Amino acid sequence: xxxxxxxxxxxxxxxxxxxxxxxxxxxxxxxxxxxxxxxxxxxxxxxxxxxxxxxxxxxxxxxxxxxxxxxxxxxxxxxxxxxxxxxxxxxxxxxxxxxxxxxxxxxxxxxxxxxxxxxxxxxxxxxxxxxxxxxxxxxxxxxxxxxxxxxxxxxxxxxxxxxxxxxxxxxxxxxxxxxxxxxxxxxxxxxxxxxxxxxxxxxxxxxxxxxxxxxxxxxxxxxxxxxxxxxxxxxxxxxxxxxxxxxxxxxxxxxxxxxxxxxxxxxxxxxxxxxxxxxxxxxxxxxxxx
Amino acid sequence: xxxxxxxxxxxxxxxxxxxxxxxxxxxxxxxxxxxxxxxxxxxxxxxxxxxxxxxxxxxxxxxxxxxxxxxxxxxxxxxxxxxxxxxxxxxxxxxxxxxxxxxxxxxxxxxxxxxxxxxxxxxxxxxxxxxxxxxxxxxxxxxxxxxxxxxxxxxxxxxxxxxxxxxxxxxxxxxxxxxxxxxxxxxxxxxxxxxxxxxxxxxxxxxxxxxxxxxxxxxxxxxxxxxxxxxxxxxxxxxxxxxxxxxxxx
Ligand SMILES: Nc1ncnc2c1ncn2[C@@H]1O[C@H](COP(=O)(O)OP(=O)(O)O)[C@@H](O)[C@H]1O
Ligand SMILES: [Mg+2]
Numbered sequence: 001x002x003x004x005x006x007x008x009x010x011x012x013x014x015x016x017x018x019x020x021x022x023x024x025x026x027x028x029x030x031x032x033x034x035x036x037x038x039x040x041x042x043x044x045x046x047x048x049x050x051x052x053x054x055x056x057x058x059x060x061x062x063x064x065x066x067x068x069x070x071x072x073x074x075x076x077x078x079x080x081x082x083x084x085x086x087x088x089x090x091x092x093x094x095x096x097x098x099x100x101x102x103x104x105x106x107x108x109x110x111x112x113x114x115x116x117x118x119x120x121x122x123x124x125x126x127x128x129x130x131x132x133x134x135x136x137x138x139x140x141x142x143x144x145x146x147x148x149x150x151x152x153x154x155x156x157x158x159x160x161x162x163x164x165x166x167x168x169x170x171x172x173x174x175x176x177x178x179x180x181x182x183x184x185x186x187x188x189x190x191x192x193x194x195x196x197x198x199x200x201x202x203x204x205x206x207x208x209x210x211x212x213x214x215x216x217x218x219x220x221x222x223x224x225x226x227x228x229x230x231x232x233x234x235x236x237x238x239x240x241x242x243x244x245x246x247x248x249x250x251x252x253x254x255x256x257x258x259x260x261x262x263x264x265x266x267x268x269x270x271x272x273x274x275x276x277x278x279x280x281x282x283x284x285x286x287x288x289x290x
Numbered sequence: 291x292x293x294x295x296x297x298x299x300x301x302x303x304x305x306x307x308x309x310x311x312x313x314x315x316x317x318x319x320x321x322x323x324x325x326x327x328x329x330x331x332x333x334x335x336x337x338x339x340x341x342x343x344x345x346x347x348x349x350x351x352x353x354x355x356x357x358x359x360x361x362x363x364x365x366x367x368x369x370x371x372x373x374x375x376x377x378x379x380x381x382x383x384x385x386x387x388x389x390x391x392x393x394x395x396x397x398x399x400x401x402x403x404x405x406x407x408x409x410x411x412x413x414x415x416x417x418x419x420x421x422x423x424x425x426x427x428x429x430x431x432x433x434x435x436x437x438x439x440x441x442x443x444x445x446x447x448x449x450x451x452x453x454x455x456x457x458x459x460x461x462x463x464x465x466x467x468x469x470x471x472x473x474x475x476x477x478x479x480x481x482x483x484x485x486x487x488x489x490x491x492x493x494x495x496x497x498x499x500x501x502x503x504x505x506x507x508x509x510x511x512x513x514x515x516x517x518x519x520x521x522x523x524x525x526x527x528x529x530x531x532x533x534x535x536x537x538x539x540x
Contacts, residue, residue: 034383159394165382171396221383221427225383
């Protein structure tokens with residue numbers, strides 16, 4: 001079944017890129033979920049789309065490929081993330097208002113760029129729902145570089161990110177630079193989103209960041225375990241989703257997310273089952289130990 | 291006598307137009323077990339937040355360990371268990387071990403990793419509060435009193451010289467409150483200065499070495515014996531309404 005993925009270059013690039021985003025999306029997603037920022041991923045993915053549309057507009061108007069739309073998408077996403085942090089500090093008691101502002105701004109810009117370009121010959125649909133053929137060799141190398149960067153930074157700042165996510169006030173009083181770490185974190189998130197978008201698509205990228213986490217949250221003991229399980233679930237969803245999407249001729253965003261939802265449902269089922277099992281055990285006399 | 295660990299002078303603070311603290315002078319002597327009491331809304335939490343540098347007062351100066359607060363850098367000398375510790379996100383999947391290890395994050399410093407020695411410190415802190423057996427349980431699954439201990443351990447892991455606890459016994463049942471005070475005495479015996487905020491005045495007077503009563507201004511600063519011998523009229527004046535001090539006999 002995998003044979004095609006190794007025979008054709010474009011599929012191979014897609015496959016390995018998928019493996020990478022299967023790691024980095026749930027990795028950052030874990031922090032996003034526990035900080036209750038899931039919607040920020042959606043806002044940033046729409047800004048990324050504006051960046052992609054901008055790149056394609058330049059390409060069309062200038063008549064040659066200036067740079068891959070991946071780069072302009074990334075630039076927009078990072079700028080959007082910095083803007084979100086700024087807005088969040090301006091609207092201290094209404095921090096979530098930053099999300100609709102950035103999201104609608106992203107959609108607005110996208111529409112403007114599309115109409116300025118009189119439509120695109122390359123299919124923007126690819127970016128909405130993902131595509132198995134969108135990843136070029138150059139994109140793959142870029143995404144590989146970004147993935148290494150992201151994993152390294154998360155490893156280096158793991159304890160600060162965790163401490164800040166769990167209890168911001170305590171982190172601040174103990175002397176951690178909350179603002180700088182937040183900024184670092186959100187810029188990383190922007191990069192992950194831009195990297196994931198070709199495969200899962202704008203509309204579903206936040207799902208890849210949050211669904212595996214939602215599934216592992218119910219099963220894990222502790223944060224590290226949750227992080228690890230999230231990556232495992234994310235990886236399973238990407239691999240099954242990519243192969244399924246290719247053979248069924250469906251954009252992989254759809255198949256990846258549906259696989260992630262299956263995993264989520266299974267995890268809920270497993271939890272229910274083990275809970276009942278435990279209860280049954282207790283009534284069978286395991287309780288009298290104190 | 292040694293220098294006080296905290297010294298606050300002429301602190302005045304208002305939220306918007308509402309004055310919460312009015313010219314408060316306040317010191318914590320080294321080694322004290324100080325109880326900060328007063329009615330709800332009396333400004334206790336505000337005073338603590340100012341002490342910790344989380345809030346800048348409209349007026350007044352603060353010295354921590356004999357340094358002006360803006361120059362003070364050794365924050366790990368001060369442990370803080372906030373009132374909000376009771377209301378933390380219970381769904382957060384972190385083990386007791388992980389929560390306590392977060393106490394070390396700032397001390398370890400950027401770009402350095404948690405190692406074996408740190409692990410030993412965390413386990414010791416858990417042991418100190420009697421929660422070693424629960425090290426690998428999710429904190430969300432522990433009882434309120436147990437969570438409180440975990441948060442204290444998160445402070446203790448830094449070996450603080452001053453430990454501040456804001457309403458730590460709210461929602462903890464009587465028996466666990468007793469165990470909790472036993473723990474505080476153990477810590478105080480090890481030369482940790484304590485500042486305990488509570489509105490449970492009765493229990494406080496049995497344990498503290500110093501009592502401070504705050505309701506916008508400082509109404510009392512002295513020994514527990516003096517506090518309990520205050521007349522009902524005095525207390526009513528402090529609180530703005532009649533009060534009885536309930537002392538538990540046991
Ligand atoms: N962030 C805030 N903004 C506005 N008012 C506040 C804020 N925090 C506390 N207050 C008000 O200040 C007063 C003192 O509160 P607080 O310091 O929490 O008292 P205590 O801890 O003694 O119960 C209360 O009336 C409270 O409503
Ligand atoms: Mg309070």
